[in-house]
Amino acid sequence: MQDDKDIWEAFRSGDESSLQRIFDKYYTPLFNYGHKFSADDHLIEDALQNLFVRLWKNRDGIKDTGSVKNYLYKSFRRVLLRMLEVQQREYSFSVPEGWPGPGQELPYDQTLISRERLESIRSNLVAALEKMTPRQREIIHLRYYEEMEYEEIAALMQLSVSSTYKLLYKAIDTLRQYLSKTDLLILLAVVSLKKI
Amino acid sequence: MEHQQGNYTDYTTTSFFKDETFIRHVLKWDDASIAYWVQLSTQYPDKRAAMEEARAWILLLNREPAYSPATGKSLLWEKIAGNIAADEQRQRRYYRPMKLVAKWTAAAAAVLLFMVVVRELSSHGQRSYTTAFGKHEQVVLPDESVVTLNGNSSIHYSRTWKSAKPREIWLNGEAYFEVKHVAIKNRWQQSDSFHVHVSNLALTVLGTKFNVRNRRNITEISLLEGSLRIEKNGPGAFVKILKPGDAFVYDSSKQLLKEMERKPQANKAWTANELDLDGYTLREILNVLEDNYGYSITLDAPELAQKRLSGTVPAANADDILFVIRKVFNLKISQKANHLIISQN
Numbered sequence: 205m206q207d208d209k210d211i212w213e214a215f216r217s218g219d220e221s222s223l224q225r226i227f228d229k230y231y232t233p234l235f236n237y238g239h240k241f242s243a244d245d246h247l248i249e250d251a252l253q254n255l256f257v258r259l260w261k262n263r264d265g266i267k268d269t270g271s272v273k274n275y276l277y278k279s280f281r282r283v284l285l286r287m288l289e290v291q292q293r294e295y296s297f298s299v300p301e302g303w304p305g306p307g308q309e310l311p312y313d314q315t316l317i318s319r320e321r322l323e324s325i326r327s328n329l330v331a332a333l334e335k336m337t338p339r340q341r342e343i344i345h346l347r348y349y350e351e352m353e354y355e356e357i358a359a360l361m362q363l364s365v366s367s368t369y370k371l372l373y374k375a376i377d378t379l380r381q382y383l384s385k386t387d388l389l390i391l392l393a394v395v396s397l398k399k400i
Numbered sequence: 401m402e403h404q405q406g407n408y409t410d411y412t413t414t415s416f417f418k419d420e421t422f423i424r425h426v427l428k429w430d431d432a433s434i435a436y437w438v439q440l441s442t443q444y445p446d447k448r449a450a451m452e453e454a455r456a457w458i459l460l461l462n463r464e465p466a467y468s469p470a471t472g473k474s475l476l477w478e479k480i481a482g483n484i485a486a487d488e489q490r491q492r493r494y495y496r497p498m499k500l501v502a503k504w505t506a507a508a509a510a511v512l513l514f515m516v517v518v519r520e521l522s523s524h525g526q527r528s529y530t531t532a533f534g535k536h537e538q539v540v541l542p543d544e545s546v547v548t549l550n551g552n553s554s555i556h557y558s559r560t561w562k563s564a565k566p567r568e569i570w571l572n573g574e575a576y577f578e579v580k581h582v583a584i585k586n587r588w589q590q591s592d593s594f595h596v597h598v599s600n601l602a603l604t605v606l607g608t609k610f611n612v613r614n615r616r617n618i619t620e621i622s623l624l625e626g627s628l629r630i631e632k633n634g635p636g637a638f639v640k641i642l643k644p645g646d647a648f649v650y651d652s653s654k655q656l657l658k659e660m661e662r663k664p665q666a667n668k669a670w671t672a673n674e675l676d677l678d679g680y681t682l683r684e685i686l687n688v689l690e691d692n693y694g695y696s697i698t699l700d701a702p703e704l705a706q707k708r709l710s711g712t713v714p715a716a717n718a719d720d721i722l723f724v725i726r727k728v729f730n731l732k733i734s735q736k737a738n739h740l741i742i743s744q745n
Contacts, residue, residue, distance in 0.1 A: 220484065224477060231473045232466055239467040248469070249476055257483045300464045317452055325456045348461035351427065372418070380414045383453070 208272040216263050226272065227256055233273075234280050240297050240345060241284055247291075251284040258283075271356070278360050297338035297345070299330060332382035340375035347372060408444050416447075416454035426458045528556035531573075533694030534717060536671075543567055543580050545594065548671050550574035550613075551692040571598045574613040574692070576671045579626075581607025599652050604629040610642075611668040615691045622647040622664035630657070675715040682707045685725060686742075693718040700743035704729055 208226075215222035231252070238248035259266065259279070269275040285295065317325075333341055339361075346352045346360065358368040408415075416422045425433040441448050531537045531549045539547045539555065545567075547555055553573025579594045596603040598612050599619045608626025612619065621630060621642065628642040636655035642648065647660040647667060660667075666676035675688065683705040686697045695718065699705060709728060714720040722740075726733055732745045 220481070224481070227477055227480065228473070231476070232468070235469055236466040239469070245469045245471060249471060252476060253480050253483065256480045257487065260484045261487060300461065317456060321452075322456060325453055326460060329457055329460055344461065348423075348458055349464055351462070376414050376418055379417070379457070380412070383413055 212269065212272050215259075216266055216268075218263065220260070223256065223260055226276070230273070230276050234276065237277065237345075237350075238280065238284050240342070241295075242288060242293070243298070247287060248284065251280065251287055254287075255280050255283050274352075274356050274359065277350075281360060295338055297342040299333045299341065300345075328382040329379070332379045335382070336375055336378050339371060340378065343368070343371050344375050408440065408447060411444075411447055411450060413450040413453045413457075416451050417457055419454075422451075422454065423458055426455050427462060526556050526558055528554060530554035534692065536673075541567070541569070543582060543594075545577065545579045547578075548576045550576075550670055552694060566592075566604075567594045569594075569596055571596055571612055571614060574611070574615070574670070576609075576611045576668050577605075578609050579605055579607055581626075599650070600632065600634070601650060601652075602631045602633070604631065611664065611671075613667065615687065617651060617653045619650045619652065620647065620660060620667060621650070622660070622662075622667040624664050624668065632657075669712060670715060673714065673716045674712050675721055676712045677709040678711075680709060681705060682709070682725065682729065685709070685721065689718055689721060689740075695738050695740050697740045697742060700741060701731070704731075704744070 208229075211222045211225050215226060234252060234255075235248055238251060239245075242248060255276075288295070333344070336344070342361065343357060346357045352360070354365055354368050354372075357363075357372075358365045361368070363371065411419075421433075422437070425437055437451070441451060529537060529539050529549060531551055531553050534551045536551065537549045539549065541547060541557065547569070549555065550573060553571070553575055555569055555571050555575060557567075557569040577596065582592050592606060594605050596605075596612060598614045599617070601619060601621075603610075603612065603621060605626060605628045608628055609624040610626075610628055611622040611624070613622075614620075621628065623642040623644055623646050625644050627644075630638075630640040630642065630648065630650070632638050632650075632655075638657065640648065640657060645664060647662060647664045648657055649660045650657045662676075662679045666678045669676035670692075675685075677685065680688075683699070686699060689695050690697055707729065709725075713724045722733060725731060730745045732743050734741045734743075
């Protein structure tokens with residue numbers, strides 16, 4: 205498995221198959237990210253097509269990049285938001301969906317938490333996210349889903365690093381208001397467990 | 401993993417939720433991080449619920465299933481590839497040739513400029529004119545003197561003629577000069593003179609009209625107006641002053657100057673596209689054809705070489721002259737490219 209940088213290098217020197225490999229690798233993540241902004245699959249497809257055709261056309265002028273992922277996300281976000289702007293749609297960022305429903309467990313969980321408690325945490329989290337502004341939801345998504353660093357998020361969202369901190373803390377502050385009420389019984393159950 | 405044991409007494413769910421180390425542990429735990437956080441949970445039993453909740457948040461957010469669109473990935477790539485191919489086609493057809501043209505034009509311009517510069521520098525600002533076989537050219541010099549060049553002849557001179565220096569010009573072949581008189585009346589200075597360098601002679605004039613013919617080491621100087629001084633320096637040096645109507649011929653191989661039988665007027669007939677045959681032998685006429693029109697001629701009738709002719713024939717082109725000699729001497733002329741073979745009929 206070649207790493208991103210080598211493939212990127214090959215693409216920049218005119219290898220179309222390398223661009224296809226980049227597309228294959230990032231199609232799902234980018235689509236997922238785009239879906240947060242709009243439920244219109246065709247629009248996201250257009251944005252992706254737009255992005256990759258433009259990458260190919262401008263390959264001579266594209267600089268070496270520290271992170272291919274960040275470069276793609278940033279370009280894709282710009283393209284998609286521009287298209288949404290043209291359609292005069294407001295900036296939005298959807299609440300996560302498709303989480304394990306009631307009665308299901310956390311992925312790879314060691315079943316430390318009772319189902320009831322997990323369910324209450326989950327519904328509170330959803331409620332908190334719904335309460336957030338779209339930008340707060342986006343930063344939560346980038347931080348915890350994409351696992352990006354502050355600097356990367358700042359570059360992607362075109363914010364200063366300090367504004368990024370502020371935005372994330374505001375989001376977390378919203379979360380605080382939706383803490384689940386831990387009752388004594390659950391607490392006792394937790395105490396009896398050895399591992400987290 | 402080494403941890404600086406922090407103070408967690410004030411930690412709440414959100415504190416854990418935004419703690420870098422905690423996030424890393426939840427998402428990419430290893431033995432060391434498990435040991436650390438298990439140890440911590442025994443140290444702060446009251447924080448266990450908060451840690452648990454923060455961990456659930458992080459995992460829920462992180463493990464959100466990726467959205468999968470109804471449409472296909474490969475279908476979209478086909479669209480992109482098609483788009484790219486179409487764009488490549490356009491590039492090849494329009495932009496690249498244009499870029500190429502622009503590139504080559506720039507390169508050609510640079511080369512041309514370079515050549516011009518090199519030529520200017522190497523010729524020290526010299527100006528030169530050269531005529532092809534059978535062509536005449538009139539050149540107006542900076543002082544408004546006029547030089548008429550016969551075919552296969554050339555002149556060159558310095559581009560900048562300073563008034564404080566004599567005018568100088570170099571000649572190869574044949575030319576007729578009409579030199580403008582620049583001297584003020586009753587005052588003659590060296591700087592007013594006009595020099596023609598031909599073969600190894602220097603001709604000095606003021607305002608005059610004269611013809612100079614320099615072919616095959618023979619230089620003929622015919623003066624029509626004014627006065628002219630022929631000067632030869634070095635071995636066999638001499639000075640000869642010509643009066644109007646004088647025509648002299650100098651053979652540089654024999655270093656011999658002698659008077660010509662032909663009249664100056666006959667020698668300048670070529671400027672009117674005529675050839676005055678007065679006193680010319682057939683051999684001399686053939687020389688003119690070789691020198692001025694670029695033929696190489698073989699005369700297969702040596703007995704005719706010294707025959708003389710008189711009269712004037714049109715000389716706009718070589719055929720006129722050839723026609724006349726063919727008729728007069730009853731010759732047969734066969735031509736192969738530029739080679740003429742002349743024999744008796």
